[in-house]
Amino acid sequence: MILALPKGRILKALTPVLEATGLLSQPSPIDEKTRALRFPSTESQLDIVRVRSFDVATFVAFGGADIGICGSDVLTEFDYPEIYAPLDLEIGQCRISVARHPRAGLRDEAPSSKIRIATKYPVTARAHFASRGINAEIVHLHGAMELAPSLKMAHAIVDLVDTGTTLKANGLEETDVIAHVSSRLIVNRIAMKTRPQAVSDLIDRFRKGLRSQKK
Ligand code: AMP
Secondary structure, eight states: OOEEEEEEHHHHHHHHHHHHHHHHHHSSSTTTTOOOOOEEBBOOOOOOEEEOOGHHHHHHTTOOSSSSEEEEHHHHHOOOOEEHHHEEESSEEEEEEEEOOOOOOOOTTOOOOEEEESSOOHHHHHHHHHHTOOEEEEESSSSSSHHHHTTSSEEEEEEESSSHEEEEEEEOEEEEEEEEEEEEEEHHHHHHHHHHHHHHHHHHHHHHHHHHOOO
């Protein structure tokens, strides 16, 4: 079995729960200095891989990993039917929001131009505006979308907001919260069917690890 963990911010928040599961071995996936991508665990039947947080859902959906941890923002964006998300880990909590510049506009704005949104969440952003009857034009970026409104390449952004510091530092105002976000334990549905005992044992370890953190 393979467990896929996300690199970066979520992995840091997840470390106490991972330690409580007793699955970590050496070399450890929480050691950000190592360049390794695949790690052993304390269970001979389980290896751990460390991938970009946006890719965890894809590794699990395509069967590269049986189980993983990923933000609900990523699950909503990809909406893979192959994934089942049985456990909210209540970490990595933030929200996905629309934010604008007070003087929003485009460099060469035509009077009829559509609202243009810079985001790394094209599906979520399009669906949000469509639900309000707005056909938004999406500029798909992978980072630094906060720059887009002040450079007049988009009217607004859709991105994750935690404390709001990044928005403020870039002169942006949060105007709508699209959804609240937290990290979920996710499972490949075929793995659930073919190895129900191993999968439910792992879910159980995370549930217990989480409970021990809350005490
Ligand atoms: P903040 O300045 O605290 O509002 O954080 C916003 C920045 O951190 C943005 O660049 C977000 O993409 C990123 N961010 C906030 N929360 C999370 C999270 N839970 N997971 C990943 N990135 C996040």
